[in-house]
Amino acid sequence: MKHRKLLFALLTLAAASAFLGPRLAESSAAAPEPQRRRAATQRRAPARPRVDYTKFTHSTPAHRKDSCDSCHKSPSDNWARVRARDAAFPDITDYPEHESCLGCHRQQFFNGARPPICTVCHTAVSPRAGERHPFANPADVFARSARAKTRPGEFALIFPHDVHQDVMARAPSDAGDERGAPRFVRAAFAQDAPKKAKPNSCSICHQTYRRPGAAAPTPAPADAAAGAGASGATPALPDGLLKTTPTGHDSCFNCHWQDGGEKPFSNDCAGCHKPLPKGSVPAPAAGRDADAQLAARAGFADPFIIRKLLRRETVTFAHDEENHRDIDCASCHTRIPAISTLDDSTLKVSILSCGGSGCHINARPKKILNDEVDKKLADAAFRCAKCHVNLGDEKPPRSHLDAVGK
Template sequence: MKRYSVTTFVLVVLALVFYPPQFSKSGGALGQRRRTRNPPSQTPKKTAVDYSRFSHATKEHTEACKTCHQSPTANSVKVRGFPDVADFPDHNACVSCHRQQFFKGVQPIICTDCHTKTSTRDDERWEFRNPKRPQQFTIEFPHDKHQDVIASLRLRPATSVRGFIKSAHAADDRTRKYNNCTICHAHPRAPVAPPGGWTDGFVPAADTFKSAPTGHDMCFNCHWQGQEPTRQNCAGCHKLLTAPYVRVESPKRYSMKFRHEGGGANHIAECTTCHINITKASSLSGLKPDVPITSCATTSCHNNPAKHEEIFGELAQLDKDKQFVCSYCHTSNVGKLDAPPSHYLAVERQPLKRTDLK
């Protein structure tokens, strides 16, 4: 048995020495390599397009707005009361690119972008702009430029004012409205309740919030055709967003109990007396019309020992009870938070947190 093993070993060595081409480096005989099969190539599937959701971000939809939209639309005076863009583009704006989708089936899904029903007998359309759809644009409105223009009009003769802006908006020398914020923010608007209801059940009065422009009626007084951006240059104000958003109609305010008209005679003043940051803003993006606490905590207002000491008084209550909820200006969702350092500094005190109190 031992001799047989030695003989086998010698034969293997001789074979490797005299016949090396017959074996591969891996030890296997040549000609016996495994065949590797390449997997069949797969073409990546294209993402299905949802034609019921029109997107301005699509490359083909990024041309100038007037390519599809008309200004004014035929129904604008009836719907808005003035020449405006008040309707969706006509069918030819869609068919020029989407003829296949436009005539696909009895009820083409692409029709639901504009129409409430997909029927040849019903031409009813959604309100333009459809409030149920996310907004795809933001508005860049430069308060700083408009404030400068309005202020400069006060120095011109009345005739030039009427030539530039409607006489109803002309500055009245008998009033102290130097920046004329009330041209656009004139009337109070009833606030819309947030989804979860009003905090503490406190419903703000109708005159709590000023109105804000929701259309082109204010803009077209100047920007119809003479002053850029005109009605044909939508992109001058409307900037496409990277991600659409749903607008929240309910107001967000830290001092929910403040009222412009109902807070006494001291609150009826030139807007920029308190809103000192607005006239510097070059865009509505990220704009917060916050009023610095220093506007409230002057010796003639809410830091007056003889009349009003609301800020000092509530901070004193907080010193006694760290669970105290400030309620003169705020509802409990804000009043239970730490008082901002600005409140302490306004009454010449070192800022404290509730955790610092005993």
């Protein structure tokens, strides 16, 4: 009986191990597999990055897929109200309608009580609040808004001087020309001839910028004594330093208006506005010869003018200084047809243009460039202050040394 019980127990154990053994072995061998499979699954389909729908950018591929006018209506309904009555003209001055977003973003539009996507345009998220952030156009109004500080521009402007100068850069004809006579443009500079209008067609677009409340145009300084020299004092920036550049559509649409004008039409935004490479900003973050603090101290408030100041390498040069005023723009800006609004380096003016008739570069009598280079070479602490502020502390570049024969 005792043997029979023992035999039964052994047989039961054998049967159980025969039945369960392979399964346990299989189970123990396969145990890590589901974990590996899960891990592999996670690698193959990483969690989608969260999209910040409060930030709109034109560079999103889906936003670049369609033409600009698939969203931007030209003109906007509010064009007559956006500018003063005597300055208003048909323009794109408002955000696109909701319909242009809903095709793709319906889910985000109806996402909870306060959908984040609404804040792209609206200041408050509420079904009753229609208040919007200022639209990027008119550009001069937007540039002064708080919104402009948090939304740097996404586009650079394409303006070919090459094309426009042939249309605009025409010297005024002589009133006395008769029909059939040669139509050469006459520009008399003889001292005894009556003074005629200077053929300065650049001034059609570029006028001298005057700071609000600034004093009279800059008088010509006594040349060699003008620099601050070793005193290190920062010179006050004179008035009439800079020239303006058109910043709005008003100077474009009278030719490029979509209904009858010239290509690129006003509703073809990309004809003039080129998307900047992702991450780049349209203005230098910090200036070279000037900086934002200097611009503020000098009373510059216009963002477009500040940008011009910051890209300068000769901050104190005044276009409207009494001796510069009468020099033709093309005498220094010798490569106007090659100027590209997409490349600031094409705006660079050669220092040799300052030599001219020995104005600022000459050994005898010693002119300011010769004087300051000599002083700088003798004393590294000397600050070249006739033309520079921040750059005046640096070593003179090769071009300056060449110009004075050093």
